Amino acid sequence: MGKAFVQEILEHARVCVVNRGKTYWAASDLFAARAARVRADRDDAEVFAKCLKEATQRLGDEWDCVVDFSGFAGNDVRASLSGLAGAFKMYIYISSDSVYEVSSWAFDKWSPRRRRDGGGYLTSVAEDAAVRPCGKEQQDIVNNSDNYGHEKLEGEEVLLQERPAGRRCVILRLPDVIGPFDSTHRLWAYWHWLRAGELGAPAPQVQSYKRKRKQIDATGEEVAQAPGDCHLAVVYSLDVAKFLARLVKQPPPAEVDVLNLSCDEHLLLSDFLERLFKVSGGNRKRPRLAPDKDPKLFLPSVNRPWPLSCERAKEAYGFVATSLDEVLRVCVDFFESNCARFPEEAKKAAMKLPSEPAAYALKLLEPTCEPK
Numbered sequence: 001m002g003k004a005f006v007q008e009i010l011e012h013a014r015v016c017v018v019n020r021g022k023t024y025w026a027a028s029d030l031f032a033a034r035a036a037r038v039r040a041d042r043d044d045a046e047v048f049a050k051c052l053k054e055a056t057q058r059l060g061d062e063w064d065c066v067v068d069f070s071g072f073a074g075n076d077v078r079a080s081l082s083g084l085a086g087a088f089k090m091y092i093y094i095s096s097d098s099v100y101e102v103s104s105w106a107f108d109k110w111s112p113r114r115r116r117d118g119g120g121y122l123t124s125v126a127e128d129a130a131v132r133p134c135g136k137e138q139q140d141i142v143n144n145s146d147n148y149g150h151e152k153l154e155g156e157e158v159l160l161q162e163r164p165a166g167r168r169c170v171i172l173r174l175p176d177v178i179g180p181f182d183s184t185h186r187l188w189a190y191w192h193w194l195r196a197g198e199l200g201a202p203a204p205q206v207q208s209y210k211r212k213r214k215q216i217d218a219t220g221e222e223v224a225q226a227p228g229d230c231h232l233a234v235v236y237s238l239d240v241a242k243f244l245a246r247l248v249k250q251p252p253p254a255e256v257d258v259l260n261l262s263c264d265e266h267l268l269l270s271d272f273l274e275r276l277f278k279v280s281g282g283n284r285k286r287p288r289l290a291p292d293k294d295p296k297l298f299l300p301s302v303n304r305p306w307p308l309s310c311e312r313a314k315e316a317y318g319f320v321a322t323s324l325d326e327v328l329r330v331c332v333d334f335f336e337s338n339c340a341r342f343p344e345e346a347k348k349a350a351m352k353l354p355s356e357p358a359a360y361a362l363k364l365l366e367p368t369c370e371p372k
Contacts, residue, residue, distance in 0.1 A: 001241065004181075007241070009244070015035040015036070016037075016055060017038070038055050039051075045078070049079050049080075052083025053085065061087075063088040063089070065089065065248045067094070067248075068094060073154055074157065074158040081162055091168070092170045092172065093170070095156055097125075098146055098148050098301065100129055102139070102143055102149045102150045104132065125260075125304060125306050125307070127258045168256070170247060171258040171259070172259055174235050175235055176232070178237065188331075192358075193361070194280065195360075203288035204357075230268075230300050232266060234324070257316075259312055259319075274286055
């Protein structure tokens with residue numbers, strides 16, 4: 001996602017990339033001579049802050065925008081703010097929809113909730129739902145169940161509390177990100193699993209669940225109920241990159257804003273895999289799937305049963321997501337054409353699978369991954 005953003009913005013701005021200097025996807029520095037490079041690691045907050053200060057001094061001005069892709073906790077954001085020392089106009093923090101996993105609604109097990117205006121029940125999770133439970137004991141329970149969400153929300157809290165006055169900040173809460181060069185390899189693993197399943201390997205596992213009966217409240221109104229299984233929310237990496245570039249070129253009027261971004265369609269994993277199978281050229285109407293009470297899952301990465309609301313991004317910023325089918329087509333094209341180009345990544349994705357499907361997937365890779 002960071003790579004896609006740099007590619008998107010290079011034609012419009014001078015760019016300085018700060019990272020640990022690690023190489024992924026067997027690639028050299030794609031932006032050599034086009035972007036400045038600073039090597040720094042936030043594991044050593046003091047050294048990291050010093051590196052940012054030196055980079056800012058070399059710039060001789062304040063940064064128009066800082067985009068933080070890798071701040072995973074409050075101390076990470078604090079190290080950035082310390083090093084920047086207020087020399088920026090806008091700070092964009094890439095957060096996660098995992099912050100909702102440590103909310104009071106999550107503590108209440110996502111039970112039906114009425115809208116604040118009294119007009120019926122909530123049917124999606126909007127930005128104002130990221131409110132921690134009141135008591136420390138309740139907070140500890142949800143934090144222990146999703147430490148990643150806890151630390152991402154902590155990063156948001158530090159940014160909102162410690163940013164210098166007059167500096168804009170935008171927080172983007174992203175669900176599972178998919179697209180080319182996704183280093184989690186989760187979607188690529190499912191692509192492998194679908195192929196292996198068609199050749200006789202154990203099929204991809206999906207959650208089995210029972211449909212819920214209708215409930216009527218005391219007023220006679222039907223109670224909104226979450227689906228029996230989590231609906232998968234994803235966002236396309238290029239959509240995020242383009243949205244970020246737009247924020248850089250046209251800063252938002254609000255000093256502080258928090259936004260969810262995702263594709264429009266939120267599907268059950270079984271339906272999502274059916275789409276992936278179809279886009280991959282599957283030779284039947286539906287793929288082989290294995291419902292299970294305790295399945296091996298790579299997606300979704302959250303347990304939230306309610307869909308994510310992106311109404312604010314659409315209404316306030318005109319955000320238009322690429323259709324899910326088109327995103328999956330791009331991803332499948334990448335998988336199919338890059339097994340030979342990136343054999344190690346292709347194998348890593350296959351090896352995420354349970355042993356038997358993994359063996360099938362690795363066997364299928366042999367013709368494309370062999371040295372030539």
